[in-house]
Amino acid sequence: MRPAIDTSAYGIHASSTASERPAPSAARNPHDTEAPDVVKVLREGDTLDPTTDPRVAPADVLRLYTAMVRLRLIDERLTALQRQGRVGFHIGSLGEEASILGSAFAMRDKDWIFPCYRELGAALLRGMPLQRYLDHMFGNENDPAKGRQMPDHYSWKAGHIASVSSPIGTQITQAVGFAWGAKIKRDELAVLAYFGDGATSSNEFHNGLNFAGVFKAPVVFLCRNNGWAISVPTERQTGSATFAEKGIAYGIPSVRVDGNDILAVIKVTQDAVARAARGEGPTLIEALTYRMSGHSTSDDPRAYRPEAGLEAWKELDPIARLRRHLAPQKLWTEATDAAIEAELEAELKAAIAVAEATRAPSLDSMFDDVFATPPWHLVEQREALKKGPRPKGH
């Protein structure tokens, strides 16, 4: 009588019925990035646009290249772990690495980052240990989130990374409050708030940008316009021509950037941090990029968008583009990627082994941190649970 439980769905399942749909829209033409207002640095060939070049030291460029490649490999591995049923869920950033790593790189160490859920790269660039991340992904006893949140909902206070939440947009207003708090305390720092194109429709986008505009909070709003909110294309998200121009409604200067050009992303983010540091308040950045994978491990995008649209974006792959810049300068060779992969592989293997072997959080832990100290009712519930029988298979 008790049916088996369906644990397959957080997100979209592939359509099983063939259907005659109107041709799905492309949702952000890759050629948008050729518009004159879109900031770019990388040119075809290995030259940079001197008017926008942020002049990043070669060692840092190489570090960023390495971080992009690692991030992509980590996504691949997590996706595989999910397919194997070893991890419950993963949400990756295939194709969006430059937007994420470039903006995170441009922030100073003292600055803070309020991620959405797709900016693992930012946390890793700041030094979040891989073991910490994998303990979280397995929701084990060592997970700093104590196995309470879904995978990819981490936080890392030491690295100034706020706590990932599922409800779309909520972090935007919080980032504004955080930055405003610093301003009230006369502490000079900036806060980077990440969100997607879909999030611009949320209440909190409006609240966050409105408050930031009025109180001149030192926030960098980074909208990763990756063309899609799960299956909903950008044309369905807003009637405005760009997401950047939404800044006008709040008196917030804004800029569009080629989000697959990591140097351009660094440039506009550094400019925004400088504005914030000068006390001039917030900036809205629209990074034009593309979600090259499904929304998450639960999603199969073939159900709503044509594979064809992907091809044009593959040309603009942020890793390939930086590689084309590095190679002529001999900063990159075939061996580079292999070395990165080998090193990461060793790290990952070890971290996964440890994370997977670590036991689940204790029953007690379920009742901690609801309040600073558990009140009587939680003590009672905890003790009753511990005295009672355990579920089957535990």
Place this chain on the structure above:
Amino acid sequence: MRPAIDTSAYGIHASSTASERPAPSAARNPHDTEAPDVVKVLREGDTLDPTTDPRVAPADVLRLYTAMVRLRLIDERLTALQRQGRVGFHIGSLGEEASILGSAFAMRDKDWIFPCYRELGAALLRGMPLQRYLDHMFGNENDPAKGRQMPDHYSWKAGHIASVSSPIGTQITQAVGFAWGAKIKRDELAVLAYFGDGATSSNEFHNGLNFAGVFKAPVVFLCRNNGWAISVPTERQTGSATFAEKGIAYGIPSVRVDGNDILAVIKVTQDAVARAARGEGPTLIEALTYRMSGHSTSDDPRAYRPEAGLEAWKELDPIARLRRHLAPQKLWTEATDAAIEAELEAELKAAIAVAEATRAPSLDSMFDDVFATPPWHLVEQREALKKGPRPKGH
């Protein structure tokens, strides 16, 4: 032991403590209406700007003048009734009559109006009976809202007036859904949604305009920018230079209009209705006007804004300006106002007498309309109440 009940406050009470505050801001300089993008029709003297003149028939202009004068007199009377303790609350429109009546006039009979709480004039212009309104204001048995809502929270379906609600902004998204529903049904009509400058900060302003922009709903958004949201001036409401430019964020064409120039308000609203009728979707109108009174009968604005600011706005009084246009054409004489007042006085006196003499809604009525048919729990609660003792003084 039971303290007397404090029934004095919905809103602001006059400050009793003298305080050394920084000079309050003016919140919208009257000279804003001189900006080149602000649509105007009435000129000093009796001429009209031929490029913007909506060419309203003289009889209609006179009707609108009469409606403005009546509205102001009704506000005065309701305020007096509130001071006398005969009515619980009133929220008037002193100084904003042209924005309200001009926009309502421009809508066609088949169109619908979603008011905020300050647009009584629109309902009266559409013919809502004074008796109906006063029954509502006294919350008596004949009140169509059955005495359930605070004063000035009416509805009038026959006149295509939606139901007034207190929470700021909620009607905006509903108006969009209503208009969108008509569009889905291929019914050609337009919807006028009223709201204040403060409401632009609400979640629902964002949701409403965003959905309207995407789905091209035939809505006319009329933002009465009267300079204040209770005690909060417009500079505290947004970082944008104007409210009109918020339309850009949604791909919605927008326009600023001299809100105290009734012909200009008619012109821009008619244009917006025409756009909607052509299937081009929504328009955002910012009507520049001024809340010349307190926020409501609960508010004393001297606590937060200087009387001095008012003087400049008195020059721009919408009734006086229309009068200066009518008088040279002999459409207005001293006798006009006296006649309007005398007629209204008789109507008001009669309606108030009836409303005040009508008894309170029945106990039964409290339990109706929660659901279409009261379920068991409401039947039980109703019967228990009716069997039990009544409160003192009833």
Place this chain on the structure above:
Amino acid sequence: MPQMNMVQAINDALRLEMRRDSRVVILGEDVGKVGGVFRVTAGLFDEFGDDRVIDTPLSEGGIIGAAIGMALYGLVPVPEIQFSDFIFPAYDQIVSELAKYRYRSGGEYPAKIVIRTPVGGGIRGGHYHSQSPESLFIHVAGLKVVCPSNPADAKGLLLASIRDPDPVLFFEPKRIYRAAKGEVDEGDYTVPIGKAAIARDGKDVTVIAWGAMLYECLEAANQAAEQGVDVEVLDLRTLWPLDIEAIVASVKKTGRVVVVHEAPKTCGLGGEIVALINEKAFLHLEAPPARVTGFDTPFPYTLENEYLPLAHRILPTLLETARY
């Protein structure tokens, strides 16, 4: 009659009603082209087009606010909220507006919509893909709340909800979306709102449940039977207004009652049911009414099966209550 799971039965009801009544429209995030993240609206976009099966921007407040407006115009909107955990950005539109519209306008403006949304745990969704917020809507006067436990009820209750004159929150237990299967009449039928079902007859103790936890109660009841305790299982089906008659009748018969729900215990519907039983059957109570519920913590990820009131947690309380 064909076999269907919950997803298919709900889809069937939506299709049937959209064919029958052109006023019915669906709107929500990902409900259109892709047919919803759980595929509940699959195929409807193809059949009814973009005007009636509408992918919206990412805003629950916008979805519900616009749906209210459509209802005022005369449509019958059936918005979907992707997970009930994401209903809160629309909470103001639901509790301040939807619930009060008919009342505050003296009956002029009934605002009738049916909000469909997946509810509850069981898919390892952690804090934000697992919650059961029903009591947050039941407390607010003016809303009906429904939660089916099987495909046949799901179809019949959804059709009844769409045809009901009042706004309805229709909670779909996602744990059993595909797992609960059964025969479903292909034709047009309704299951009445406000009527519970006796899922198992018994005489020793009554257990009251709904949605996915019904199966846990039945499992516990079977285990209790092995120990000589005969459990009556009531499937509420409509959470508000409750079928008070069915509850009181069962409690008068058994004198003992356990309420089971996934939501946190405190101020959940279980407490209300216990209080109502006190008011209506106090002298029939032979044991303290008990609750087996989710804990008063956020919904955890790894320890999901420890958090949920599964059969292993229900059984001891059943036995204790029966033997009190």
Place this chain on the structure above:
Amino acid sequence: MPQMNMVQAINDALRLEMRRDSRVVILGEDVGKVGGVFRVTAGLFDEFGDDRVIDTPLSEGGIIGAAIGMALYGLVPVPEIQFSDFIFPAYDQIVSELAKYRYRSGGEYPAKIVIRTPVGGGIRGGHYHSQSPESLFIHVAGLKVVCPSNPADAKGLLLASIRDPDPVLFFEPKRIYRAAKGEVDEGDYTVPIGKAAIARDGKDVTVIAWGAMLYECLEAANQAAEQGVDVEVLDLRTLWPLDIEAIVASVKKTGRVVVVHEAPKTCGLGGEIVALINEKAFLHLEAPPARVTGFDTPFPYTLENEYLPLAHRILPTLLETARY
């Protein structure tokens, strides 16, 4: 000790704490220059300036979302929501974010703020200036909820709330803002969160209440005394976590209990209290626990005094319960 009303006592607590702790900031609609629509923050803008007493744009979600961010930064925000009826646009930030922040981050990010907001009826405010939404917050794990009934408690509880490590909803009964007067210690003191007070000693029946309705219960108790029924009145003061010991002790003494609240009956805190008493003192109950509450309708305007559970409605239930 000086006499103060509730408004003055709360103002006094805010001033004291802002002087003592520079991390405390106030933000909200009209809280600054004009000192709040009920004048609770009067004078604070003048003393502490625009950086610490902040008039915000008209958005409750913005106020609470920003306050959470400030708290994460290390400030101690005390936002005001102008009427508790207008808290719902911020409901998502409160229930999805504020309540879960410490938990979901494994303790890394406690988000401590105190939300002050006027609650309840009594000012002829109709649907949207009268509601009592406490149970909508109590059901959500992670929030403390406080509601004082007199100036001395108001000051001490507010100071305790601001210093408490957890988020607190501080409901201020507006009906008695000015009407409830009493002596208030000018110095620094706290009233502990989680402790009820016995407002009247009695032996025949316990009535549990809080906020403005406490006075109605006392009035009814006095009238009951004339009829020979000796009522014990418990002032909860903290609505969550409840002072369960005080409740159980009183019920064990009297064997009879009535809960009174303004909020609608269904899924209100009253039901939870009745269920808890069933769990903890079942065998001591000599009569069915009863509730006298607001009705399950929106809050009406003209019939406000018929809707509220005033003394005339409480008394019969007290007598019935005592004589059961």
